[in-house]
Amino acid sequence: MTEVLARLRSEFGTEQVLAGADAAPFECDWRRRAPGRALAVLRPRSVAEVQAMLRAATREGLALVPQGGNTGLVEGSTPDDSGRELVLSLRRLDRIRAISLVNATLCAEAGALLQPLQQACAAQGLLLPLSLAAEGSCTLGGNLATNAGGTQVLRWGNARDLCLGLEVVTADGGLWSDLDGLRKDHRGLNLRDLFIGSEGTLGVITAAVIKLQALPRSRLAAWLAVPDLPAAMQLLQSARMALGDGLSGFEAMSQASQQLLDSLPLPACPWALLVELSSHRTEAEARAEFEAWLALALAEGWAQDAVLAHNEAQAQALWALREAIPGAQTRAxxxxxxxxxxxxxxxxxxxxxxxxxxxxxxxxxxxxxxxxxxxxxxxxxxxxxxxxxxxxxxxxxxxxxxxxxxxxxxxxxxxxxxxxxxxxxxxxxxxxLDPLALDLMRRIKQALDPANRLNPGRVL
CATH class of the missing domain: 3.30.70.2740 (Alpha-Beta Plaits)
Incomplete structure (x- = not known):
């Protein structure tokens, strides 16, 4: 393997090919359940280098594990312990290629972190709806490769619903680009949706076009104490009727999960809900609508108590509590x-x-x-x-x-x-999984990656 490593470094340079201790940050998953050992970590600076690195992996007969922010929870983006797999880190491909106000789209590379993308869009008055607890460290390519969901799915959908086009490097180093940003486009099979959610097993996503929305004029959040889950489901139904498309968040937390947190806006109860309204109406109008729904929820007994955030900082504080639960579980x-x-x-x-x-x-x-x-x-x-x-x-x-x-x-x-x-x-x-569905997946994998070089042993 030392000869292979030498050839890779000769072709791409030592800064683009890490090994030994330099590779360690890329070798273990976020939960630290599956530490691995890579032959090397490849760090391309361009799409052309991604293509060249895939061709090199094919030439050397090596498997390649695509990796974004390495925030996944199912051991899908780190190497095994064989010392024979290459990690392909996309983090250097982090450019915003374009934000179109007219088309309301973002075109960005796969290694771009989600939170800076959100901020760049917000500076243009546009909303990138994908929102995750890991948004400060997860990447756009990883979000698409896993079809990430998050907290805003009930209004905007998951990553697949937000994507209008992809750029993908295929297993043999070819480049397929579909970055037109068209909302209506029926030119045969939808290849985009094939790669989204494939977890790097069919191709390497290098860029994407994402649908944007106008930034809401107001955002309100409330924390509700609820007696049981049937009441929570009744609240969800009533919120949809009362708040319509403005309902952008509806999170639930059991009493056990509430008790993990250091501070709570209300005493721990059987179930707590975090409900968000994002509106293009004025804050006064949106608040009146939200307060009317909360009054109904309390009058009907679906909620036992409620705290309504009075400003954006308080709303963010409520969301911070919800997003603190995974870390609190680890500490517990x-x-x-x-x-x-x-x-x-x-x-x-x-x-x-x-x-x-x-x-x-x-x-x-x-x-x-x-x-x-x-x-x-x-x-x-x-x-x-x-x-x-x-x-x-x-x-x-x-x-x-x-x-x-x-x-x-x-x-x-x-x-x-x-x-x-x-x-x-x-x-x-x-x-x-249904046996026929599994067989179809295997046939697609065989057609697109016949040598099984891309993320072998993951998914299938």
Missing amino acids: GGNLKHDIALPLDRIADFVAACEARIARAFAGARPVVFGHLGDGNLHFNVAPPPGQSLADFQAQEPALNALVFDCVAEFGGSFSAEHGIGRLRRAELAQR
């Missing part, structure tokens, strides 16, 4: 994670059934449930019983996963909502 000792999606009308029954089954099968285990209730995506995490370490509890992970995912299937849901498949959920995909 960690848990076993399940990123699931369910039909909205089955969520309350699912949570009741699944928690009861966990209580019977894993005495003392503590579900910690929160997530994007407005679009049916829950993070159904389970902490160890008091006094038991996460390391010891992980011995029961296969049985716990089977219980949770069996219950998800029973209630018509998906075991993977927005985190993806990677290596962590590959066995579940093989076991639980």
Whole structure:
């Protein structure tokens, strides 16, 4: 392998080919569950270098793992421990190519961080709707490769819904570019949607065109104390009717997840909701509308108490609490994670059934449930019983996963909502996906990457 490394450095330069200790930051996943060892980390500065590096990987017979911000949770963007895989870091491809006010689009490269993109669009009076807790460190290409969701899906959709075009380097080093930004374009099969969500297994996304919206004139947020999940679902239904398209956030937090936080706007309750209204009306008009809905929620007993943010800083503080839950879980000792999606009308029954089954099968285990209730995506995490370490509890992970995912299937849901498949959920995909769908995926992989060079062992 030393000869291969020497050839790569001769072709691309030592700054573009990292190895040894210099490669370490790229070799371990965000959760630090799957430390790997790469032959080298390739850091292209241009799309042409991405093409050349893919051709070099083919020439050397090496697998290549595309990586953006490395914020994924399913071990899909880091190398295995063989020392034979190359990591392709896209972080240097971070230019904004264009922001079009007339077309209301952003064209940016795959390595651009999401938060600076949001800020650049906002400076032009435009909203980039994709919003994630990791937006300060995740990249546009990674968001698209995993079809990221986040907190605004119920209004704007996920990454796939926001994308108008891609630029992709294929496994053999070819370049396919579809960056016209057209909203209506039916020229055969939709290749764009094939690459979105493929987790780097079919091609390497190097740039994209994203739909933008006008910045809302006002943004309001409220924290509600709710007696149970059926009441939360009634609140969601009523919010849609009362607030219409202005409803841009509807997050739920169980009592266990609230108790992880240092401070709360209301005492911990069975369920807390964070509801956001984004409006193009004046703040006074939007506030009157929001307050009327909150009054209805309290009068009907769907909510027991509510706190309405009085300004943008207070709204951001409420969101900071919601987004602090994952980090708080880690500091509390960690848990076993399940990123699931369910039909909205089955969520309350699912949570009741699944928690009861966990209580019977894993005495003392503590579900910690929160997530994007407005679009049916829950993070159904389970902490160890008091006094038991996460390391010891992980011995029961296969049985716990089977219980949770069996219950998800029973209630018509998906075991993977927005985190993806990677290596962590590959066995579940093989076991639980329709066999014909799995076969079609394998045929597409074989057609686009016959030598299995792109992210092998991930997804399929």
